[in-house]
Amino acid sequence: MVDDDQAILFVLQNIIEQNFNDEVVGMSTNPQQAQADIQFQDVDIVLADLLMPELSGIELINAIKAIKPNIHFIMISKVQDDELRTKAYQAGIEFFINKPINLIEVKSVIAKVEKSIQMSRQLLSISAMAKQFNEEDKPNKQISISEHANVILKSLGMAAELGSTDILKVIKIMNHTGEHYRNIDLTAQIGIDKHDKKIMVQRMRRAIRVGLINLTNQLIDNPDDEQAKHFANVLFGYENIHRQILYQQHNRSTGGRVIMQNFMDGLLDESQS
Template identity: 35%
Template sequence: MKYYIVDDSLSVVKILNRIVEEQGLGEVTGISTDPEKALKEIILEEPDIVLIDYLMPQMDGISLVRQIREVKPKVNFIMISQVSDKEMVAEAYQVGVHFFINKPINLIEVISVLQHINEKVNLENALGGIREIIQVKNVSEKKRSADTNKKGSGSRVKEIKYLLGILGMLGESGTADILAICEERLQSHTTNVKEGIALYCGKKAEDPKMVKQRIRRAVKRGLTNIAAMGVEDYYNEIFQNYHYVVFDFESIRAEMDYIRGKRKDGGKTNIDKFIEGLLVFSEVK
C-alpha cells in the first residue's frame, strides 16, 4: 500500500511516517509540509492513500482533497484534525474523505484507522479483479475454482449472512433471494452474478423482474440503514467498518444527503455490484 503524508507540522509527518513503516502498514512514497507541492506530487505519483491535515495555512485539507479528486478520483483520503465539528466531518465526507485521525496523534487509533482503510483498498482491488475475470472469455473452470474456493461455501455463506445482518437486511424478503444466489454461485465456483440471477429465477419459475424488485428493495434497505448510522454518528464503528464493502461512495453520500433532507432522491442501488461485493467479502473476510 502506497502512502503520501501532508501536514504543516513536520513532527506529525515524521510520527505518521514511522507508524506506517514500523507497523508494516505500507510504504510512504512521499511527504510534504506544503499543500501546493503535495498537490503536484500526489497527482504525479497517485498513491493509494493520502493522510492530509485539515488546517493548513496555505490551503485547507478539504480544498486539497477536492482538487486531487478532480484528477485522481481513486485516491483514498484520511483527514488529520483537532476539529471534531459535525459540519466539518460532513463537508469532508462530501468531498471524499472516508476516515479521520484525531490530533494529538494516538498510536492505537492510527493503526486501527490505517488497517481499516487498507482493508477497504484491498477489497476494492479484489472487486476490480473479479470484474475483470468476469469480462474475460474462455477462463478455465479449474482456474476459477482455485481462485474462488479458498474457503468452504458454508463458511462463506455465514460471512455473507453476518454482513447482511449488520446492514439490517435479514428481515427483507429479497434477502432470501440474495442468499440463495450467493450460495449457488459459491457452489458452482463462479462469480457471474447475471448468470446466477437468471438461473435462480429459472429454477423458481419466477419472473426475473419480480425477483430483482424484491432484491432491490432489500439492498435499498441496507443502504438506508448504513447511511443512517453515518448521519447519526460518522464515527459509528459499524459504519466505519462496513459502509464501503458493498456500496459505492456516491450512493452512500446521496443516501446520507437524502436522509438529511438535502436532496429529493437517495442513493442508487446496483444489484450485480452488491452481490459481487458480498462474494468478495466472504472470501477476504
C-alpha cells in the same frame, strides 16, 4: 502526508513504517507543493491536515481527486466542528485521525483503509474477469443460468458467502418455473419446513448485504465503472446504493435496504441475457 506541523509528520511516519508493510513516499508542510508532487508519485493513501494556511485539506483533496480519483484519503484534525467534518467526508475522505495523535487510532484507521483498498482491487479484478467471461464466443459456448448468475455473484464479492449457494438454487427454480421470486413457494419447491426456510432466507439476505456493501465500495472508488453502475440499478436500485454510499461515508445514520425480490428478479434477468 501533508501537515503544517512537521512534528506530526514524523510521528505518523514512525507509526506507519514501524507497524505496516508500507513506505511513506513523501511528507510536506506545504499543501501546494504536495499537490504538485502527488501528480508524479505512485500513491495509494494521502493523509492531510484539515486546516492549513493557503490551501485547506478539503481543497487539497478536491484538487488531487480531479487528477487521481482512486487515491484514498485520511484527514488529520483537532477540529470537532460537525459542519467541517461533513464537508471533508463529502470531499471523499474515508476516516478522521484526531489530534493529538493516538497510536491505536492511527493503526486502526490505516488498517481499515488498507482493507478497503485490497477489497476494491479484488472487485476490479473480478469485474474484469466477468467482462471477459461475457465477451467470449457466445454462439460457440452455452453458459447455464446458474453459471452466469455465479459469475455475477463473484463480481459482487458474494460467492464465498453461505447464502450464495441458496441464491443459485432459487435462481435455478425461478428459471425453471418462469416465476418471479415472490411467487416461489420455497417450502414446496425445495422440500423444507417454515423454520428451515426462514434460516435459508436469512443466509440469502446476509449474502446480498455483503454484495451491497462491496458494490458500494467499488462505486465510491471508481464511480465511472459502467458495469458496477448497471448492477447497482438492476440489483439494488440507485436510491438504495445512494443511501449506502452516504452511510459508508458517515453522512447518514442508516444504509440501503436489502430487497430480496428486486435482487433475485434482477439477478435472473441478468443471467438470462
